[in-house]
Amino acid sequence: MPDFYRYHAIFTYEDDGVNVVFPDLPGCITFGKDEEEAIRMAKEAVSLHIYGMEQDKEPIPEPSSMKKLAEEEALEPNESFYLVEAFMPPFREKQNKRFVKKTLSIPYWLNVEAERQGINFSHTLQNAIKQQLNIAT
Incomplete structure (x- = not known):
């Protein structure tokens, strides 16, 4: 599983912000109120999209070259x-x-007794499961 990915996005500048789509990643879209936010949101969208594909064991598409995209788009x-x-x-x-x-x-x-003593149920359960699994805390 690669650690680094690069994909070309198409930024569409509208009056209300910037729409972002990724031709090589169908369904990966985002939006920003300005270019700076659109760039930040685009990085997050690509990361989340690829992470979902990794989790679903889907093949990650190869990014198209800029030349190919310029010809097609x-x-x-x-x-x-x-x-x-x-x-x-x-x-x-x-x-x-x-x-x-x-x-x-x-x-x-x-x-009742645990609440009376102020026990944090989530913390206690986490510790018990870690102990059961022999995971050091």
């Missing part, structure tokens, strides 16, 4: 190409550290 006067780079390791790490919500059931009396 007839740009309007309010459009331009922009090369968007995505460095995946920090993005993957961030995604893997997200929390998930779990619903569980415990005896009523245990809940």
Whole structure:
């Protein structure tokens, strides 16, 4: 799995902001209120799109050359190409550290006593699972 990707985006400048599409990544679109925000959002969109493809074990398309895109994509006067780079390791790490919500059931009396003592259920459950899995904390 590569750590670095580069894809060309088409920035369309409108009165209300900048629309961004990626010809090589169908469905990968974003928007920014100005060019600076559009660039930031484009990097995030590419990273998220590629991460989703990696998780789904989908093939990641090869980026088209600028020459090929210029031949295939007839740009309007309010459009331009922009090369968007995505460095995946920090993005993957961030995604893997997200929390998930779990619903569980415990005896009523245990809940009452734990709440009375101010026990943090999430922290306690995390510690217990780590201990069960022999994961150092």
